[in-house]
Amino acid sequence: MKLKRASQRIAALLCAAALLVNLVSTAWAASAFLRVGSASAAPGETRSVYVSGSNLEALAGVEGIVSYDNTALELTGAAMVGAFSALGTVNTETAGQVSFNGACLDGISGSQSILRLDFRVRPDAAAGEYLLGILIENAYNTGLGTVSLSGAPGVFTVTEPQTTTKTLYFYSGSSVSTLHKGEQVSITARTYGSQGLAAGKLEFRYDAALFTCVAAEPLSALSGAVKSLDTSRAGYVSAAFASKEEIPGGELLRLTLEAVADVDADTSVTFAASELYDTALAAMNGVGFTRALTLRRAEVTPETPALRVTMPAAARTNETITAVAVLDSGSGLAAADFCISYDTALLTCTGVKVSAGMESVDGVCIETNPKIDGGQVKFTFICAKGFADGAELVTMTFQPKKEGAVTLTPAITTSAVGADRRPIALDMCAASCEVKDPFFEVTFRDEDGTVLSRQSVRYRTAATPPDAVKAPDEAHHYELAGWGGDYSSITADAEFTARYTAIPHTEAVDKAVEPTCTKTGLTEGKHCSVCSAVLVEQKVVPAKGHTEVIDKAVEPTCTETGLTEGKHCSVCSAVLVEQKVVSALGFTVSGSVDGVTDNAMVTLLKDGVVAARGDVRADGGFLLSGLRIGAGTYTLRVDGGGCVAWEMPVALSDDSGSANVACLLLRIGDVNGDGTGAEDALQCTLDLQTLYDYLALRQVPGSFCDSADAARNELLVRYFLRLADVNEDGQVDILDYQRLYLLARNG
Template sequence: MSDKVFNKKIFAYIVAVVLSVFCFLPCLCLVEAEEQPSEAPTVYAADVSVTQGSGTYIYVYAKNFADVSGLDLFVRYDTSAFTLGRATKGSFISSALCDVNAETAGEIRLSYVSVDGVSGDGLILTVLLYSESEAEIKDYKVDIIVGDCYDSGLNSVAVSASGCKITVKEKQQITETVTFYSRYEDVTKRKGDEVALSFYTYNSHGFASADFEINFDDEMLALKSVSLGESLKNTDSATFSVNDKTDGYVKISYAALSAAPSYVTVLEISFTVIGDKDGQTQIEFISSALYNSDLTAYNGSKSIVTVNTEEIPSVIVYPKISLKAHSVTYSEVELDIFAEKDTLLAAGDFFVEFNAEEYECVDIVKIFDGSMIVGNTAFKAGMARLSFIYEDGISGDTAIARLRFKVLAPCETKSEFSISGSKITDKDFNEQIVEYVGTTIVVPHDFSNEFTTDEQPTCDTSGSKSHHCSRCAAVKDVTEIDALGHEYIHHEAKAPTCVEIGWKAYDTCSRCNYTTYEEIKAKGHTKAVAVEENRIEATCLEKGQYDSVVYCSVCNEELSREKKIIEALGHDYIHHKAKAPTCVEIGWEAYDTCSRCDYTTYKEISEKGHTKAAAVEENKIEATCLEDGHYDSVIYCSVCNEELSREEKTIEALGHEYGEWIVDLEPTVSAEGREYRKCLRCEHREERSVEKLKNDDEELSGCFGTLDLTSIVMIVAIMLICGVFVKVKSRKSNR
């Protein structure tokens, strides 16, 4: 075969390969697009580690669930190395009907059913395992097996499962133990009761750090509050954190620079009973990771509190429709038909029975807005009927109608009013069972508010009074009216005067002629020493005068009056020194005044006025990072130092001045890290996330992960072409 013929065959072969690739490429792409599966639902758990004799949590997660309505899941562990603490359903399936069964040793079975189906990712099971204190130090396998699984259409769903391993590590050899005790009042509890308890130790060995864990049955108890003991909180530089996000579990981590007191309450916790059944539930306290300030380790201990519970006895109580007195008088009675909210009343017929000889129903009144009342006051002798309709149904305790009765019975008549009904329904026309409650009315008297005097009292004899009923002869509050006695009017004694008679002190009665009056004769006038009146004092320049008067020393009647003259006084001089003027005050020259009149030689000198000094700063408040500062710019007089002006000036806020970024949480392949920096002035903290670390496998897959099927086929084709040319070349060389 010549080279030319061979080359033509090779060329034809290459063309055929290339054409085949391009012809079948769309079909291959279509197949790939059609067959590329969505991400399959998975159940998995992450690897964990635990020291001998301590506990660890295994969290089982669901991923890529789509409309999974039913699932059976099995978790199996090595019973030679672990004992089960507890197993609870996760928040991802909180709305589903769920059962967690751990009756088989070494196996936990989770089964759930959800009408609406479960979709997405989340926690479905939490398992607490305790490592045996003598467990072999190695890795132990935990198997997760998925049983039956189906969607809301009862179609089978394939779910893959991935177990995990537990690495058991050697426990630290510790000889000393801190023993903790519980403090709890052992009283049987019912649903809604509070369970309060605390944990303490008599010998803390001076621990400076510890972990405290609480396990409880979250189907019986709900956490109400949890707090670290006050003595631990007040220890030097104490810090602690509380993690109560996991159902039925609380963890408190504590650390300080100094030792805890020897006797110390470490934890106070309270729960609300949410279960309603007879039995017992336990609250488990576990202490671990105890170290003193020298990092000497101590064994922790457990303390278990058993809470006895009892079921609340069930009582069937039907909602009531009752008669209640709105108003009761001697002439009229108003009764309200009152429906409790749980009747859900939307419609019904009601019958009110009474004694027709004692009462007459005169009106039925609607008192509930939006309702309709049809009433018959004389449906039968001694019976009123009404029909009630309210489309939406009542939602609260409601008075639905008012019946008004005319009173025919005499006072003090006791009468029974009863109520019954039929066709009682809610807004959806469901028949309601209710309890009917009547009422008893006693006709009251029409007693007057005012007393009526039955017998008038006198000064010497008693009387009586009472309240009278307007409808009958009944009286009440009969009260004796004391004898009035004399209503004394006391008259003060009056001494006789020079010209008038007097009398001794005496009494009279306002109602009769009783008196003790005795008269005293007049005495005549007696002259007293003369006195000055109407005095006008002499001034510096004018004379004065006064009257000299003589009065009777007994009755003070004026007996004589004579005018007297007072000579002028002349000026009484007072000398005043000169005063120099100031910035704001006037001055004067030396001058004289008179002490008795307004005589003066005063001459005024005008004030000088202020002289401004340089402005000074006062009340200065420095600016901070976020807030402006300010100060007062003040000008004083340079002579008298008086403030002339004051103006407030603003100092603008400085803004934050940050230091270097500090890594707070290192990033990993699966989680971002975190770093922060603080302001050098105010300690303000700013945080930001740090990108996850790159995975070497992901980088490798990234080199080819972006190639589509077309590119791969083209590469294969080119490689085939290159192989053909190499083969041809080798043949030529052999020739």
């Protein structure tokens, strides 16, 4: 209870503050200010509040803050409106505040709304008045000068929940209040807040004898609603609408009328709203408005009589233009000298005469000046008693020279006077004519009547003839002689037909072409050297075909490649069957190794450079085949397994193509050649005996010199000496025997 009384006291203070603001605001009547509008609503209802400016003068920009009590009011929308809508922004991130920043390059003056705020009253809000404060932070005009701008707060009144039918008030906005025939007026129906409006019918009524409906359009407040518009009946416009959501406050419907009666009358346009329902489908009352309008008859200003020049509004350059100088009735003209000017670059005056009927008018004398080719047509009018009738005075004819806008401008060279010899007012009214060149159809035909070209050609310009060719015959070719007429300056529709001159052919010989093995030939022919017509056709002579010769195959050797059999033409040397290269056979080196074969390898060397390499098989055999090497003498080395390397020369030639050799591979100290060395003590004793015999008798064992081939024996002896050099000092002596003995004893 205490909390409720405190809330009521605060509300009363806010109300008092608002009243004080209203009192103070009267002092601001002459100064610029922004005022926050006021509104009232029950809990759960939504209202729109506008911030509007008054007494504004070229206001180009403004920044400020609107504050509200967010415990009672919920902000549901905020937007810059009117002239500030395009460049305006709002910020609603801070609870209880709306920061706004608006700009308009052209500035605004007078009174206008700049900001719309949509509030919904919270369901638990206490009844009372809540202040809507405003703080102006910055304002400037179109000259970027600072503007003194005051702020006037508003009040949002929270009422007790509604238990009776809600009433929605509609207000009018009008562009004008007084208008004349042909002028238009726009009348807008709007609300300030909608009290939950969701559906209804809006109606405008007007006097169809005074106005016609130019346009009727639903506006922004109805943008989200389903709506239908009826403008089918004169004097009546209606719009029905419905929406699931609440219709926001603002502009609903605009009617634009045009005055169709030239009368003095006071009338009105009435607006009514019916069948209104809120979002809860509860019926609502609607209070419309009447907009008073005043029609005024257009004021008629008496026209001053004039001398008028009349002529067609459009003409062609191939036509004569007839112009007439006409005097309005009621002029009372007694005497005047007139001059009608024209542009000599566009027109030539071909004649001037007094109009028919004026020569016989009693008391009227019109004299024309015969000099008419200098850009002026002059004539004098005299009627002593004054001429009050309207009449055609002078008729002029002109021939256009080219396209353009031509104007005949009348002028008075001496003062126009009435019968009392006093000057009278007389307007001069010129006349204009748009002169265009006509276009004519020009057709070019071949001599047989075939249409070669059909063109639209501008008056007095040249047509463009097409290419015309007549096919040659056996005796003649033809040249275009002309088109039977002049097409350089077209002045009417025209047709032209090609004319040809026959010229005998100039014969030229086309030499015969001999055929070749692959290309056809030609017989001798003839043609015309001028038109290229064929007089004697050249006929094709078949190609002769190739004369085949066999290119023998070449057998490959060990070092040289060979060739397969081929064929070629003996006449043109064209290859018929290409000879393909057969790879060189290469050399083969094979043989066997006696003695130790485990991990043995065969290497073929040339001047110390490895030419080929291979492994020795377990059975002692080896094979090096397909060797792409040159002929000559190579060194064959067999080594591996901790044995003394065997080396021997191997000669390779194209005649032999291969070599088969016998090799020996033994461990050092195996001088009896049985395949065992110092690792076997028993067998080593035999080696000691053999080495002793050699040292004592200088006798090489028979296994190293039993070959019938002396060169083979020499290789075996050298290999024996390398086996006997147990200490590897390069000579065989007692030291080697001692070394072998120690190896045998130590196992």
